[in-house]
Amino acid sequence: SAHLISFLFKVIKDVVQSSHSGKRTRRATSSVTAVNDLVYIIDGSWSVGVSDFDTAKQWLINITSQFDISSHYTQVAVIQYSDTPRLEIPLGKHQGVAELIKAIRSISYLGGNTQTGRAIKFAVDHVFASSQRSNLVKNRIAVVVTDGKSQDDVVDASMEARAQSITVFAVGVGTEITTSELISIANKPSSTYVLYAEDYTTIDRIRDSMEQKLCEESVCPTRIPVASRDEKGFELMVGMNIQTKAKKIPGSLASETAYALAASTDITENTREIFPEGLPPSYVFVSTLRLKGISSKLPFDLWRVMSKDKAIQAAVTLSGKDKTVTFTTTSTTEKEQKAVFKTGFQVGTLYDGKWHQIKVLVRHLQVTGFLDDQRIQELMLTPVEPIYINGETQVSKRRGTDITVEIQKLRLYCDPHQSERETACEIYSPGPPGRVGLVGALGPKVSADSSPLHVANIAL
Incomplete structure (x- = not known):
């Protein structure tokens, strides 16, 4: 009987461990689980x-x-500083949001002078260095x-933080802050x-801005060169290996x-290779395309992310038959939710056989469509679920039948404000002296940025 009890205990233990492991591998992924x-x-x-200190807490x-506060995902530490830094919450001490919130509320106010540089050095030398997950952590x-000018030097400590691959944000509060000091602290x-x-x-x-920036840092480690900036995001042309799988042709x-x-070209990659931490809560999908011939009437997914069970x-789905653009995302209450852009002439011109640029700006509870820098429509969303990364990401797929597509660039930017900076300049042609020509049907804006890396072209 002792052997039988031991055997049953082992079986139960294995089942429980397998169940927990399965939950972790199947878990939906986003910035909250980075x-x-x-x-x-x-x-x-x-x-x-x-x-004000209570307000800051x-x-x-x-x-x-x-x-998600846990040993598998985000660990949080809190340092309060004045003359000297004081470690209020060590990394990994609290495994759960409720426990961490209780600890933050219990922090007592120090008072004293402002030694910001000393506090940053303390974080680098003692807090980050104490992490038990140094081989697992992707983002530090x-x-x-701070609400005022530091009484010590912040430059050396901040440079050391960046040298150790620590990303530093600086939040200035009030009128006594020094902008140059904040700039020297931050990345x-x-x-x-x-x-x-x-x-x-x-x-x-600025809570929403801080949340978005932290999520961008967690989910979007890569940078895309755009003009004089490096934008966080995903270069889908490279990530999906389109340049090695497809035939090169002239662009716009x-x-x-x-x-x-071609119809036989399969542009499919594992989602965990493209979006290893899922999608950010807000992002901008950008593509410039041309639809012509009979293919322009067939609905197809320009870009899609599917779970392992094909959900x-x-x-982003285009339908020449209905003259619509549809954005599909997850939902906390339904299997999926759809936002259909169909405002008459504006969307209809997408299917006129000329070059056009589509932007889909996704924010919390709303999605906005743009065509050639013109706002088409803003639609509301219900709360979304994080995506599962155990499925596949695909480009140019018709549900049930593949179609032939020509692509120059496909991108997803993590910063929603990139929607304002990203123009449709790539569909403008020089034209005769003194005027600007337009390859597409719309486009009142002209941008000086016309580098190859700034162009997204798809033709059918």
């Missing part, structure tokens, strides 16, 4: 005051509660919150890594190159 070491470095000097709680992120570009709040009573207004302009995808988790 593997982060996240360290907050919070100003506790006299200029802050008890009331609530701001931390509001942001941190969006992440520090968020420095570049400062437009991404420096945030400002008027005072502590309004700091929660003489300086551009496209690729022909559509994200897709």
